[in-house]
Amino acid sequence: MTAAALSPTVPWQPAPQALSPSRQDFEIRRLDAPFGAEILGLDLSQPLHPEDFARIHAAHLAHHVLVLRSQHITPEQQVQFSRRFGPLQIHVQKKFQLPGHPEVLIVSNIKDNGEPIGLGDAGHFWHSDLSYKQQPSLGSLLHAQELPSEGGDTLFADQHAAYDALPQALKNTLAPLTAEHSYLARYEELRARSPWRPALTAAQLAEVQPVVHPVVRTHPETGRKALFVSEHFTTRIIGLPEDESRALLTELFALSVRPEFVYRHRWLAHDIVFWDNRSVIHLAAGTPDHLRRKLYRTTIEGDSPY
Ligand code: SIN
Numbered sequence: 001m002t003a004a005a006l007s008p009t010v011p012w013q014p015a016p017q018a019l020s021p022s023r024q025d026f027e028i029r030r031l032d033a034p035f036g037a038e039i040l041g042l043d044l045s046q047p048l049h050p051e052d053f054a055r056i057h058a059a060h061l062a063h064h065v066l067v068l069r070s071q072h073i074t075p076e077q078q079v080q081f082s083r084r085f086g087p088l089q090i091h092v093q094k095k096f097q098l099p100g101h102p103e104v105l106i107v108s109n110i111k112d113n114g115e116p117i118g119l120g121d122a123g124h125f126w127h128s129d130l131s132y133k134q135q136p137s138l139g140s141l142l143h144a145q146e147l148p149s150e151g152g153d154t155l156f157a158d159q160h161a162a163y164d165a166l167p168q169a170l171k172n173t174l175a176p177l178t179a180e181h182s183y184l185a186r187y188e189e190l191r192a193r194s195p196w197r198p199a200l201t202a203a204q205l206a207e208v209q210p211v212v213h214p215v216v217r218t219h220p221e222t223g224r225k226a227l228f229v230s231e232h233f234t235t236r237i238i239g240l241p242e243d244e245s246r247a248l249l250t251e252l253f254a255l256s257v258r259p260e261f262v263y264r265h266r267w268l269a270h271d272i273v274f275w276d277n278r279s280v281i282h283l284a285a286g287t288p289d290h291l292r293r294k295l296y297r298t299t300i301e302g303d304s305p306y
Pocket of ligand 1: 107122123124152153154282283284285297
């Protein structure tokens with residue numbers, strides 16, 4: 001008699017090794033830029049081996065911006081990969097959620113029958129995603145769906161390098177300071193010139209109450225300090241007179257995006273760019289109106305800055 005016949009009620013289970021994903025042979029290569037790396041030969045449509053995930057995680061912390069080339073994945077696979085890093089944040093602009101995928105924000109200048117299909121002016125000013133929330137974003141992923149033949153680049157600025165380069169006296173001044181961040185800081189300005197920004201409902205306004213964060217934050221995983229202000233969302237330094245606050249912010253905005261801290265990403269088809277919002281700020285360089293651009297964004301929740 002066989003062992004199976006002796007225990008007929010035990011359901012069949014695949015051998016444990018059949019469930020484990022296999023390792024992938026991929027390369028992580030520094031970009032020819034002040035920071036950032038590209039990942040070649042990784043296929044995110046396949047289940048990730050924990051050690052491969054650990055390599056990607058370590059590279060994300062080390063390089064701040066990862067360019068994952070040639071990713072032929074579905075929005076659901078993008079959501080699943082993003083979720084490995086933390087819970088996903090739902091953008092306040094619900095109108096531009098991908099149908100069936102509320103975690104995916106459509107970033108696009110395309111209009112369908114005159115109606116925008118996505119947020120066309122996302123990233124118009126330098127910012128760190130969702131810094132206007134009590135728990136801003138850990139990181140964001142953009143997956144290229146449709147790219148223009150010219151323009152459409154995304155710029156990233158390393159805020160650790162920007163902080164490190166400050167004179168010691170300015171570092172001392174900034175150490176105790178906090179600043180207010182507000183989603184509404186430049187909303188009306190953007191709304192006046194774009195078709196993408198509807199008037200916000202009372203519920204949306206309640207979601208985006210101003211918050212206060214340190215001007216210099218400490219990265220919760222690496223311990224490195226970074227400037228944490230941006231021209232898009234930072235409205236004032238708490239406790240300073242308006243003119244001094246404005247002058248200091250203007251100085252910091254300029255220092256934070258000096259050319260030596262900037263990587264300019266020129267998109268290739270099927271790129272995923274995954275950046276660390278605790279380390280960089282970013283800017284959409286703009287796309288000529290007559291050319292189509294569409295990307296899918298997922299945004300991972302992070303910690304309260306300290
Ligand atoms: C964003 O700020 O999330 C959009 C950036 C881009 O469209 O390049």
